[in-house]
Each structure stands twice: as structure tokens, then as C-alpha cells.
Amino acid sequence: MMNRIVTLALASFLTLPAFSQEETGESRPTATAPSFAGKSIDQLSADEVLKLVRYSYTLYNRDFTGVLRMGIAKKVPFLMSLKPESIRFIFDDPAQVILLDTRNQNFALYEGVGGKDLQAVASSKYDDPIRGTDVTYDDLSMRFLYWPSAKIVQKDRIKQRDCWVVRVRNPDGKGAYDTVDVWIDQGSGGMIKMIGYNNEGRPIRRFEVLHGKKFGDVWMVDEMRIETISPSAGGQIKSSTRMQIKAAVE
Numbered sequence: 001m002m003n004r005i006v007t008l009a010l011a012s013f014l015t016l017p018a019f020s021q022e023e024t025g026e027s028r029p030t031a032t033a034p035s036f037a038g039k040s041i042d043q044l045s046a047d048e049v050l051k052l053v054r055y056s057y058t059l060y061n062r063d064f065t066g067v068l069r070m071g072i073a074k075k076v077p078f079l080m081s082l083k084p085e086s087i088r089f090i091f092d093d094p095a096q097v098i099l100l101d102t103r104n105q106n107f108a109l110y111e112g113v114g115g116k117d118l119q120a121v122a123s124s125k126y127d128d129p130i131r132g133t134d135v136t137y138d139d140l141s142m143r144f145l146y147w148p149s150a151k152i153v154q155k156d157r158i159k160q161r162d163c164w165v166v167r168v169r170n171p172d173g174k175g176a177y178d179t180v181d182v183w184i185d186q187g188s189g190g191m192i193k194m195i196g197y198n199n200e201g202r203p204i205r206r207f208e209v210l211h212g213k214k215f216g217d218v219w220m221v222d223e224m225r226i227e228t229i230s231p232s233a234g235g236q237i238k239s240s241t242r243m244q245i246k247a248a249v250e
Helices: 046-058 137-141
Strands: 062-070 074-083 086-091 096-101 108-113 151-158 161-169 179-185 191-197 203-215 218-229 237-248
Touching (some): 046 161, 046 179, 096 137
Antiparallel strands (some): 062 074, 074 086, 218 237
């Protein structure tokens, strides 16, 4: 079974690579290489790598408080509830619930506003920002983890971690992304970076894990950066959001 050090943070960036002691400031045992379908992680195909990442969505049953930050003034607090069958984001003022259904690896996205019943999120909203941040509904749904014909296009090294770069292409044209490149840690199967491209091949959004720490017995990504990139301004960053996990709810 996959090593449980691989854990969830945000539905848009959910697995945690095995951070070193220098990065976290804490010592811990070294993670063993996870396996999937009888293979070691270095034997997996690109499609199997993404399947391993999807599997990690279902491992935990915990609640965490967090905040989305843009600049100095904008702060959007939320509650993130991780369950084996779902990931739920709960906002106040106004009340809003966004739920990612992970049963049967379905990953359907639902929303309820103002206390109303949850309804499926329409594909026309996939690229809409959530609470005025750089996180969209498409990012929460992580649909690209299900796109077929994934390819490992190169190997890279980020934060002293060896990574695969897995490329997937949008099969249905829904949402803003035509192609997505995902950096996946070879030691844990955790995503540590993602770049989404439009249909002209220009980057429009970038995610990157910045830091991780231990909450009780669970290792979590506690800070990541989400950037919106202008496709027509030479890759200039239009806006940036920090997602921070603050505390586990006891």
C-alpha cells in the first residue's frame, strides 16, 4: 500500500512529497518508495503515475483550517474536510460549500451557496475564480488527472527532489486548459508543481508547493503558491494567491 506520508493538502494540489529535514525544520523517518499494482514507483507508466496520485485522494479523514491570501489585504478563510469519499471546502460570508466527490475515482464537483442543496458545477464555470482568488473550479476538480494518453516528457529536479514531468492533453475542450504539465515526485508520488497551458500553448496558471509540516500524525503541504499568468504579456504574472493550511481541527 502507498506510504501514508503521501497526503492531501488542497484538492488542487493534493499530495505531499517527502520534504527533507532542511525544508521542514523537523526530522522524520525517510519515506520508502511506494508501490502500485505490484510495481515500484520507478516502473510505472505515465497513466499509472496519475492513477497513483488519484489513489492518494482517499486516504484521510481529517479537518483543517486554512486561508487563501492575495497581497496584504485579501484573506479568505476556509475549512477543508478530507474524507475517504470526498474533499469539502467550506466558506463563510456568504456561505458556500464546494465538494469534490472522490467515490469510485469519480471526481465530480458540486457546489452549494447560501445553505442550498449541492448541485453539479456546470462546465461553463470551470475557469471561474473562487472567491476572487487565482484558484478556479477546474483547479479544484483536478480533471486533468483523468485525461487519457498521459506521457512522461522529461525528468526534472525541484527542491532537491527527483521528478517526472507528466504531460496530459484536454480531450473534451472544456475549461481553460488545453495541456497540463505535472511535476510528480518520484519518491512519494506527490505533485509538487503544475503548469496549465491554453490552446495556443502559452502558460496561463502555475501551482508550486512551497513548504510542508506535520499536523499531529499527518504530513501536509501547509503553503503553496498559485499564479495566474498573462498569455499575451510574455509570461507576466497577473496575480498570485497563497494557500496556507493553519491547523488541524481536533
